[in-house]
Amino acid sequence: MAPGGLRWLRGLWMTGQPLFQGRALLVTNTLGCGALMAAGDGARQSWEIRARPGQKFDPRRSASMFAVGCSMGPFLHYWYLWLDRLLPASGLQGLPSILKKVLVDQLVASPMLGVWYFLGLGCLEGQTLGVCCQELQDKFWEFYKADWCVWPAAQLVNFLFVPPQFRVTYINGMTLGWDTYLSYLKYRNPPVTAPACVALDTREDW
Numbered sequence: 369m370a371p372g373g374l375r376w377l378r379g380l381w382m383t384g385q386p387l388f389q390g391r392a393l394l395v396t397n398t399l400g401c402g403a404l405m406a407a408g409d410g411a412r413q414s415w416e417i418r419a420r421p422g423q424k425f426d427p428r429r430s431a432s433m434f435a436v437g438c439s440m441g442p443f444l445h446y447w448y449l450w451l452d453r454l455l456p457a458s459g460l461q462g463l464p465s466i467l468k469k470v471l472v473d474q475l476v477a478s479p480m481l482g483v484w485y486f487l488g489l490g491c492l493e494g495q496t497l498g499v500c501c502q503e504l505q506d507k508f509w510e511f512y513k514a515d516w517c518v519w520p521a522a523q524l525v526n527f528l529f530v531p532p533q534f535r536v537t538y539i540n541g542m543t544l545g546w547d548t549y550l551s552y553l554k555y556r557n558p559p560v561t562a563p564a565c566v567a568l569d570t571r572e573d574w
Contacts, residue, residue, distance in 0.1 A: 397536035398441030404540045405437030406430045408547025412555070432492040433551065439488060440481060441536070447477055448535045457527070466527045470520050478515050482508055489554060507553055518546060 409430045417423050451472065457465035483504060490500030522542050530538045 393533055394442060394445050397445040398438050400537055400540040401441035401444065402434040402438035404543050405547045406434035408544055409433040409551040411544070411548045412551035429555070432489055433547070435492060436485060436488040440484065444536045444539065448532065452532055460528070466524065469527050470523045473523055474516065474520060478519065479512060482511050482515070485550060486554070511553060514549065
């Protein structure tokens with residue numbers, strides 16, 4: 369890399385470093401979660417617009433995703449702090465404890481965030497609690513099985529190599545593709561607002 373490029377990267381790092389220190393870290397983690405979840409939904413909507421002629425971009429949908437992502441940010445921020453205190457470990461020498469952290473994360477945080485995602489978005493979009501719970505029941509296990517295929521390996525890298533202050537940012541960077549999948553899972557079945565007899569007649573248009 370040219371010397372000018374190195375100086376630019378060093379300047380960028382020095383400028384952004386305060387965002388990952390002290391109280392600013394909580395804000396960075398919160399807004400990062402929201403922004404990446406909204407970006408994932410934007411990517412999914414772009415695909416839907418190409419696949420479904422006539423569909424338009426829905427900014428309220430992405431705004432709801434942003435709000436739910438921001439609500440998850442503080443939880444993830446403090447969750448990783450708690451995990452590091454519960455099972456302090458770093459590097460390959462701490463691999464047994466790190467594997468325990470991955471397992472705890474998968475058994476506790478992942479299902480909690482899945483429930484949070486579906487119920488939170490449903491409430492923001494005006495769904496009743498009964499409708500939210502039915503959607504959660506219909507889609508949770510598909511979500512959770514996909515989660516096990518993606519996140520154990522990603523979290524192993526996170527706990528092995530990523531400094532604690534960058535853990536949520538690392539997850540946010542990894543989640544762009546994952547958030548696109550979450551948007552697909554949430555919105556793949558458009559809500560039925562017409563009577564059942566009309567819905568049956570127009571099903572092929574969906």
